Amino acid sequence: MTEHDRIPTNRLPPLAQRLLLTLGLTATAGPGCIFFPCNVDPVRTRLSLDPADWPHETGTTDTGAGDTGEGEGDAGEGDGRAGYEPPANCPRDGEQIFALAEAQDEWINGDPTLIRREGDECIYEYTPWTCCGYGRPYLDDTGRPVTAQAIRSKLWADGRAGPDLTRVTALQRRALAAFWTKQAQAEHSSVAGFHRFALELLSFGAPPALVAQAQRAASQELDHAERCFALASTYAGQPLGPAPMRLGPSAPLARTLAELAASTLRDGAIGETVAAYVAAEARRHTTDPAVAQALDVIVADETEHAELAWKTLQWALEVGGAPVRQAIRDVLDTLEPANTELREAEAPGHGLLAAAHEARAATACLRDVVLPVAVNLLQATRTAA
Numbered sequence: 001m002t003e004h005d006r007i008p009t010n011r012l013p014p015l016a017q018r019l020l021l022t023l024g025l026t027a028t029a030g031p032g033c034i035f036f037p038c039n040v041d042p043v044r045t046r047l048s049l050d051p052a053d054w055p056h057e058t059g060t061t062d063t064g065a066g067d068t069g070e071g072e073g074d075a076g077e078g079d080g081r082a083g084y085e086p087p088a089n090c091p092r093d094g095e096q097i098f099a100l101a102e103a104q105d106e107w108i109n110g111d112p113t114l115i116r117r118e119g120d121e122c123i124y125e126y127t128p129w130t131c132c133g134y135g136r137p138y139l140d141d142t143g144r145p146v147t148a149q150a151i152r153s154k155l156w157a158d159g160r161a162g163p164d165l166t167r168v169t170a171l172q173r174r175a176l177a178a179f180w181t182k183q184a185q186a187e188h189s190s191v192a193g194f195h196r197f198a199l200e201l202l203s204f205g206a207p208p209a210l211v212a213q214a215q216r217a218a219s220q221e222l223d224h225a226e227r228c229f230a231l232a233s234t235y236a237g238q239p240l241g242p243a244p245m246r247l248g249p250s251a252p253l254a255r256t257l258a259e260l261a262a263s264t265l266r267d268g269a270i271g272e273t274v275a276a277y278v279a280a281e282a283r284r285h286t287t288d289p290a291v292a293q294a295l296d297v298i299v300a301d302e303t304e305h306a307e308l309a310w311k312t313l314q315w316a317l318e319v320g321g322a323p324v325r326q327a328i329r330d331v332l333d334t335l336e337p338a339n340t341e342l343r344e345a346e347a348p349g350h351g352l353l354a355a356a357h358e359a360r361a362a363t364a365c366l367r368d369v370v371l372p373v374a375v376n377l378l379q380a381t382r383t384a385a
């Protein structure tokens with residue numbers, strides 16, 4: 001892990017507090033701060049700055065003479081706001097852009113590049129903070145996630161009331177159809193993922209409570225898949241469901257407890273914790289009742305799945321000792337946020353956050369929840385040993 005940021009463990013978010021409580025650990029146990037890996041994501045996204053937010057002095061206008069940056073134009077034209085004279089040129093100073101972006105809740109990681117000026121706005125491209133993909137997918141023999149193709153099907157889009165489309169633009173509707181279809185495919189894949197996880201727990205003699213929770217999680221993922229396919233169907237304007245799933249020639253099970261711990265950390269303790277955190281952030285911005293209902297269920301269940309993963313790690317550390325501890329440390333040491341894909345549109349009221357917003361939530365989850373809980377768990381089990 002590379003040092004990037006430090007937070008005191010007594011200022012952890014509620015999800016971290018809950019996970020620590022589940023593990024019987026106190027939030028202040030362990031080191032006073034944790035390290036977070038510093039990653040640069042190649043994905044670039046757009047930032048729009050309204051000159052009304054720029055620092056300026058009323059009555060003075062920078063004509064920008066001699067600095068006709070590419071794409072800039074219509075400099076210094078008034079915007080009708082009394083006593084307001086926008087500066088002629090878009091800000092170019094990195095620190096200034098960072099501060100302005102932060103003020104509108106966007107976080108820049110990497111040099112922002114001015115693309116053009118659009119009327120009263122400056123458009124930049126920048127690299128946002130991004131993070132892990134989420135969920136607990138079924139992995140094939142080569143370790144790649146398997147998802148079933150989405151096809152036209154009346155079997156999965158249930159009779160639940162759909163979202164209200166009256167204020168959704170065509171662009172948003174297309175983006176929402178794509179987003180909820182992808183979520184549905186991931187949830188559907190998780191059904192198989194949890195069935196395999198239950199088999200792995202059985203094969204290593206795990207306590208019945210963990211096996212039972214894994215089986216329950218598989219049913220919950222099935223419910224999530226149905227809910228997401230129902231939402232996707234409404235946005236797409238046609239009933240959607242999964243095609244037959246190609247599970248591969250074998251369903252490989254973990255061969256050692258250390259291997260199980262590593263996959264549980266990656267796909268469960270990280271994947272499901274981030275899933276719960278990001279879904280909660282999406283729910284916070286959701287206004288549509290049908291989407292809100294689906295996200296309420298998903299947030300509650302994904303939080304349970306995260307607890308199951310962390311409890312499994314605790315059990316594995318207790319019975320597996322040093323090799324399990326090493327496997328967990330290895331995953332934490334190579335923790336690398338994945339890309340968040342650029343999106344055609346955002347529609348927070350319908351559960352679709354802007355890519356940068358989602359990336360920021362996922363990054364905060366890794367830094368403020370996953371790593372503190374992992375550090376506390378490793379320290380507590382070492383002390384016990």
Ligand SMILES: [Fe+2]
Binds near residue numbers: 190220
């Ligand atoms: Fe799920």
Ligand SMILES: [Fe+2]
Binds near residue numbers: 190221272275305
């Ligand atoms: Fe889940």
